[in-house]
Amino acid sequence: MTPTAKKSLNPVPIKERMKIPRQTMPEQAPQQRAHNFNEVNLGYSAELAQQEAQRCLECAKATCSDNCPVGVKVTEFVELIVAGKFLEAAAKIREDNVLPAITGRVCPQEDHCEGKCLLGKKVKPLGIGYLERFVADYEQKMGSRVLPSVPPTGKRVAVVGSGPSGLTVAGDLIQKGHKVRVFEALHELGGVLVYGIPEFRLPKRIIREQLNYMREMGVEFETDVVVGRTVTIDELMNEEGYDAVYIGTGAGLPQFMGIPGEHLNGVYSANEFLTRINLMKAYKFPVYDEPMLDLRGKNVAVIGGGNTALDAIRSALRLGAGKAYVIYRRSEAEMPARIEEVHHAEQEGIDFRMLTAPVEFFSDGKGWLTGARCVRMELGEPDASGRRRPVPIAGSEFDLPLSVAIMAIGTTANPIVQTTTPGLGTNKRGYIVASEETQRTTRKGVFAGGDIVTGAATVILAMGAGRRAAKSIHEYLTTGEW
Amino acid sequence: MFKIIHAQFLAPGIKRFVIEAPRIARKQKPGQFVILRIYEEGERIPVTIENSDPERGTINIVVQSVGKTTHLLNSLTSGDSILDVVGPLGKPSEIANYGTVVVVGGGVGTAMAYPTAAALKRAGNRLISIVGARNKELVILEKEMRVTSDVLMITTDDGSYADKGFVTDKLRQLIQNGARIDLVVAVGPIVMMKAVADMTRPERIHTVVSLNPIMIDGTGMCGGCRVLIDGKSQFACVDGPEFDAHRVDFAVLVQRNAMYRDAEQQSMAEYQGRTAEGGRPCADAPHGEHACLAASSGTQGEQR
Numbered sequence: 205m206t207p208t209a210k211k212s213l214n215p216v217p218i219k220e221r222m223k224i225p226r227q228t229m230p231e232q233a234p235q236q237r238a239h240n241f242n243e244v245n246l247g248y249s250a251e252l253a254q255q256e257a258q259r260c261l262e263c264a265k266a267t268c269s270d271n272c273p274v275g276v277k278v279t280e281f282v283e284l285i286v287a288g289k290f291l292e293a294a295a296k297i298r299e300d301n302v303l304p305a306i307t308g309r310v311c312p313q314e315d316h317c318e319g320k321c322l323l324g325k326k327v328k329p330l331g332i333g334y335l336e337r338f339v340a341d342y343e344q345k346m347g348s349r350v351l352p353s354v355p356p357t358g359k360r361v362a363v364v365g366s367g368p369s370g371l372t373v374a375g376d377l378i379q380k381g382h383k384v385r386v387f388e389a390l391h392e393l394g395g396v397l398v399y400g401i402p403e404f405r406l407p408k409r410i411i412r413e414q415l416n417y418m419r420e421m422g423v424e425f426e427t428d429v430v431v432g433r434t435v436t437i438d439e440l441m442n443e444e445g446y447d448a449v450y451i452g453t454g455a456g457l458p459q460f461m462g463i464p465g466e467h468l469n470g471v472y473s474a475n476e477f478l479t480r481i482n483l484m485k486a487y488k489f490p491v492y493d494e495p496m497l498d499l500r501g502k503n504v505a506v507i508g509g510g511n512t513a514l515d516a517i518r519s520a521l522r523l524g525a526g527k528a529y530v531i532y533r534r535s536e537a538e539m540p541a542r543i544e545e546v547h548h549a550e551q552e553g554i555d556f557r558m559l560t561a562p563v564e565f566f567s568d569g570k571g572w573l574t575g576a577r578c579v580r581m582e583l584g585e586p587d588a589s590g591r592r593r594p595v596p597i598a599g600s601e602f603d604l605p606l607s608v609a610i611m612a613i614g615t616t617a618n619p620i621v622q623t624t625t626p627g628l629g630t631n632k633r634g635y636i637v638a639s640e641e642t643q644r645t646t647r648k649g650v651f652a653g654g655d656i657v658t659g660a661a662t663v664i665l666a667m668g669a670g671r672r673a674a675k676s677i678h679e680y681l682t683t684g685e686w
Numbered sequence: 687m688f689k690i691i692h693a694q695f696l697a698p699g700i701k702r703f704v705i706e707a708p709r710i711a712r713k714q715k716p717g718q719f720v721i722l723r724i725y726e727e728g729e730r731i732p733v734t735i736e737n738s739d740p741e742r743g744t745i746n747i748v749v750q751s752v753g754k755t756t757h758l759l760n761s762l763t764s765g766d767s768i769l770d771v772v773g774p775l776g777k778p779s780e781i782a783n784y785g786t787v788v789v790v791g792g793g794v795g796t797a798m799a800y801p802t803a804a805a806l807k808r809a810g811n812r813l814i815s816i817v818g819a820r821n822k823e824l825v826i827l828e829k830e831m832r833v834t835s836d837v838l839m840i841t842t843d844d845g846s847y848a849d850k851g852f853v854t855d856k857l858r859q860l861i862q863n864g865a866r867i868d869l870v871v872a873v874g875p876i877v878m879m880k881a882v883a884d885m886t887r888p889e890r891i892h893t894v895v896s897l898n899p900i901m902i903d904g905t906g907m908c909g910g911c912r913v914l915i916d917g918k919s920q921f922a923c924v925d926g927p928e929f930d931a932h933r934v935d936f937a938v939l940v941q942r943n944a945m946y947r948d949a950e951q952q953s954m955a956e957y958q959g960r961t962a963e964g965g966r967p968c969a970d971a972p973h974g975e976h977a978c979l980a981a982s983s984g985t986q987g988e989q990r
Contacts, residue, residue: 389905391723391730391770399907428772430905433718434709458909460919467919467938469945473909479902484729490956493729493755494902495949571941618906619924 213287216258226328227256234551238521241403241487244548245309245337250290253338256331257285261322268317268332273668274307274372276300278317278332285335294343297336302375302418303368303667305344305410308337310401310511311664312542344413351420354381359681362387362446364431364621367395368663369654370452371414372670373677374423380678384422385446387429392483395454397663399483400475402515404522405545432620437628441649448677451636451645451652452670455660456618460611461507465565470497470573474506474516474612481519500524503605505576507531507562508612509539511662514549516610521552528554529604533561533581533594559583559594563601565609575605615660625650635659643673648686651677688722688771691744693763696826697819699751700794701760702736708743710735710773716801717779717896717928720747721904723770724759731755732901734798735774736827745771748797748826754953757961775904776927779894783810785868788860789835790816790853790882792874796827798896799873804834806871812836814865816856818874822847854881867891872931876940883931893931897922900943914938 216224230246231237237244248256260282268278276297284293297304313319313333321329359382363370366388374384392398394411419425429435431453440446458473460466477496480486484494504525506517509532521528530549532539535558539546550556562576580600583592617634629637629646636652638645643653653669655661680686692704710720714735723730737746751757762768779802787806791799796817807813815835819825820843832838839856840848849856853874860867870893872882879895886893901911904923911922914935920926 389772389907390903391772399903428770429709430772430775433774433905434713434772455907457906457921457924460912462918467912467914467935467942469941473912476902476908476910479908479910484902485727489949490953492727493953495729495946495953497945571938571944620906 212262213283214258214260214262215286218261221259221261222323222327224255224259226259226331227252227334229331229334231548234548234553237404238552239524241519241522243407244404245334247341248331248334248338250288250338250342253285253290253335254288257282257335259323260286260330263322267320267322268330271316271320272300273316273664274301274671276304276317276336281339282330282332282335285339290339290342291346294339297339300671301336301667302372303414304336305340305414306368306397306406307664307667308333308335308340309406309410310542310662312511312662314543316664344410354379356383357381357681359383359447360385360445361677361681362440362444362449363452364437364449365389365395365452365454365654365656366393366425367452367454367654367666368397369454369666369670369673370395370450371418372667373450373452373651373653373674375418375421376671376674377677378418378421378423380674382678382681383424385424385426387431387435388425388427389430389453390483391427393425393427395452399479400512400515402478402482402519404518405515430620432624437621437625437647437650447681448649448651450643450670450673450677451621451650451656452654452666453618453621453656454666455615455655456634457616458611459614459616461562461613463562463564465567465573466611468565468567468573469571470606470608471565472608472610474508474512474610475615477516477610478512478519481523487519487523497608499608501526502607503527503529504608504610505529505531505557505562505604505606506610506612508614509534509541510612510614510660511541511545513610513612514541514545514554516612517554518545518549518552520608520610521554525608529606530554530556531560531562531576531578531604532556532558534583534591535559538591557604561594561596562609565606566603573606573609575603576609577601577603615655617656617659621656633659641672642676643669644676644686649680687767687769690762690764690766690768693766695760696748697824699760700748700824700826701751702746702748702797703759703762704744704746705768705771706743707745707771707773710771711738711743711745712740714738714745714774715778716781716805717798718774718776719798719904719927720745720771720773721775721901722747722759722768722772724755724762725769728758728769729755730770730902730904732775732898732904734794736797736800745773748794750794753950754957757954757957761961772904775923777925779805779871779928781805781809786812786814786866787869787871788814788816788857788867790818790857790870790872790874790878791827791831792818792853792872792878793820793824794826795874795878795896796831799871800827800830800834802871802873803831807834807836811869814860814867815839816841816853818842818853818878819847820844852881853878854885857882857885861885861889861891869894870931871895871928876936876943879931879934880936883934883936887932894928895931895934896927897929897934897939898927898943899939900945912942
């Protein structure tokens with residue numbers, strides 16, 4: 205991790221770079237954004253981006269890249285920003301990451317590149333995510349993308365699911381000359397990027413733009429196809445002539461706690477709550493037909509501490525919730541959510557009730573939620589996840605009046621593909637078994653990755669799996685060896 | 687876009703559409719359904735598949751006007767298109783030779799029950815069908831059910847056709863007469879399915895119902911369609927829609943299907959306001975205004 209001696213495009217002497225403060229991301233004021241769905245972060249200007257880029261120490265051994273699930277060449281693209289070569293910087297990122305405008309916004313950089321940045325040991329780490337976002341947005345604004353031209357191989361690949369892992373596979377394989385068709389169950393492309401992540405964190409136009417780019421590269425898309433129901437994996441391979449299939453069907457059905465009252469009206473799963481808002485635009489009812497409960501002035505709580513939980517409760521706040529709680533059974537330090545989202549949520553006035561868990565939901569006697577009995581927790585010994593296990597404190601129960609509760613405590617495996625594909629191996633939790641290295645499943649020519657293999661994880665981890673899968677699908681299609 | 691090849695009212699407010707959907711037509715099995723969205727701002731609703739023709743690449747769906755979306759859908763006609771149709775969804779009915787099977791269809795539920803009844807007949811069962819409707823005009827698929835059934839009984843709530851009474855009256859008679867019944871399949875309004883379940887439970891007759899909770903994606907993602915089975919959450923879109931009737935908590939289903947009643951009424955009122963101003967055509971309805979402007983008392987979930 206010693207700074208490099210090679211001639212750098214960065215004019216700032218290494219010693220001076222640490223003195224430059226991390227450039228603050230301009231954002232909508234908390235009081236303002238708590239009432240709209242516009243994006244929270246407004247993006248760096250070219251000037252801010254270049255100032256931030258100058259902070260890079262250009263380590264010879266770039267631990268930032270080593271810790272990126274898709275291996276973005278961070279020091280190289282950052283140096284191009286310093287030199288003002290923004291389009292070249294974007295192209296450099298695209299060598300490894302087909303969705304930079306998306307990862308620049310939603311990737312938990314603190315767990316990957318920025319978490320390993322040498323600067324972070326003394327001062328704040330380099331704003332790698334902000335810089336990635338800047339060049340991706342710049343490229344889009346300039347509208348001058350370079351389309352790769354490759355000779356066709358004649359091989360055809362079916363990608364099941366248009367979420368981050370499926371799109372990564374499609375983007376990588378189309379650049380190898382294979383024909384790629386992506387099948388999506390919903391009416392809109394993007395998977396969790398459209399039904400899960402709200403507009404204020406990832407505007408839909410960003411996703412549409414990335415999809416347009418893929419179309420321009422030749423990727424074909426077909427919506428309204430539930431693979432396993434509308435067509436099976438075997439039919440795709442045997443009747444429709446696909447040489448390989450990638451399964452990236454994503455997270456499955458929401459989990460519930462199994463406590464009394466969870467079936468009451470007013471208790472949502474986070475998936476349903478977010479799908480109504482993001483995919484179906486229920487917050488624009490009655491212009492859009494899909495309804496949702498009126499949250500104005502109501503007490504709303506989300507149960508859980510991940511990104512999904514924060515997306516849900518911050519959406520509730522924007523829809524007028526009077527009180528908006530996060531109820532999480534561990535402490536803030538254990539929250540799996542992106543750190544920036546936690547900060548943003550705190551600024552917006554979300555009320556965090558840490559070390560707390562509901563034990564029962566109450567009704568008005570007519571089937572509608574009126575509140576939750578909660579219990580306070582303390583942290584005991586570490587559990588299987590390595591995090592300290594929350595233990596209820598006897599006699600600490602208290603009641604919280606609530607009109608809406610949103611369960612964001614994880615998901616289970618969607619069974620549709622597994623149950624309709626003979627010979628496709630699954631683990632005891634129902635997820636598809638795939639090699640961690642090659643993403644190969646137990647079926648020849650069939651690969652899988654993302655949440656349907658790992659259980660609920662992040663966009664960037666799903667993209668990492670897509671990257672590995674694309675590489676091994678290409679090998680398989682080239683050599684024919686399994 | 688999914689093109690409507692043919693559209694015809696089967697009864698006031700109940701319309702059958704033949705839709706070009708080759709992939710779905712090829713895969714559809716009895717007991718399954720589709721989810722559709724008519725236009726960009728539209729909601730996703732589950733709809734019954736009554737039949738399919740894999741050769742022609744078409745499916746038949748049957749829709750009852752209940753709320754705004756179904757009224758709008760039933761104002762469409764041949765040549766129009768539906769933006770999204772996805773399916774076939776849900777697990778197919780379990781078809782086997784059980785012996786004697788009673789299939790009960792209530793109202794528009796008869797359209798869902800029909801393909802299952804026909805498949806059970808083809809599997810060698812003796813098929814007794816009971817079809818119920820509010821009145822004569824609302825009895826649907828009588829001809830189809832008669833052709834496929836060994837015995838067909840029809841009831842109307844008001845006695846305007848066949849026997850006055852409810853489907854459960856006929857089922858009770860069968861049970862009281864000591865008829866051997868190996869399986870009951872009931873599809874219709876929740877109250878009807880619950881009444882059938884309550885009747886067959888003490889007789890220990892295996893009974894299957896097709897549940898119709900509110901649903902959004904229908905593909906095992908959102909969890910909106912959760913139903914309480916033996917006190918545990920299950921999901922109608924991937925675990926159902928058919929469940930053992932004796933394990934279903936019908937009260938919770940009724941309660942959850944009423945979750946958006948206010949919004950549904952608001953939608954419907956606005957839709958009626960617009961159609962009254964000449965917004966959407968209703969001309970092809972045999973009973974014109976009646977079919978289009980029928981009061982909305984149902985819910986989003988009640989299409990199936």
